[in-house]
Amino acid sequence: MARIPAVDRECCIGCEVCTQICPEVFRMCEDEQHSHAHGHDHKAEVYNPAGAPEAKIEQAMDNCPSACIYWR
Ligand code: SF4
Numbered sequence: 001m002a003r004i005p006a007v008d009r010e011c012c013i014g015c016e017v018c019t020q021i022c023p024e025v026f027r028m029c030e031d032e033q034h035s036h037a038h039g040h041d042h043k044a045e046v047y048n049p050a051g052a053p054e055a056k057i058e059q060a061m062d063n064c065p066s067a068c069i070y071w072r
Contacts, residue, residue, distance in 0.1 A: 003071040004049045005057050011068035014042035018060040018069060024051035026060060026069075044069075 005025060007018070018026040029045040061069040 003054060005046050005061070005069055006072040007044045007046055008068040008070065009043050009045075011066050012043045013066050014044070015065055016044070017063050017065065018044050021063055022052050022056050022060040024048060025057055 007026070014028065016028060019028055025046060025048055026044050027047050029043055030041065057069075061067075
């Protein structure tokens with residue numbers, strides 16, 4: 001695994017597309033601390049960077065409406 005995917009949380013709109021395309025790598029995370037400020041904080045996160053082939057991760061990237069998944 002040469003590259004590690006990451007989600008820009010500021011940019012994520014919580015649409016869940018990435019978790020549907022690639023549930024082995026992405027999951028939705030409810031942030032308790034931030035949910036007080038915003039009422040709702042439903043963001044994707046990378047919990048298993050090596051859980052899927054790069055091509056599948058790239059598919060999630062390509063389908064993210066906000067383009068907030070990147071290689072770091
Ligand atoms: S596809 Fe993009 S905007 Fe949608 S939940 Fe995943 S990272 Fe967030």
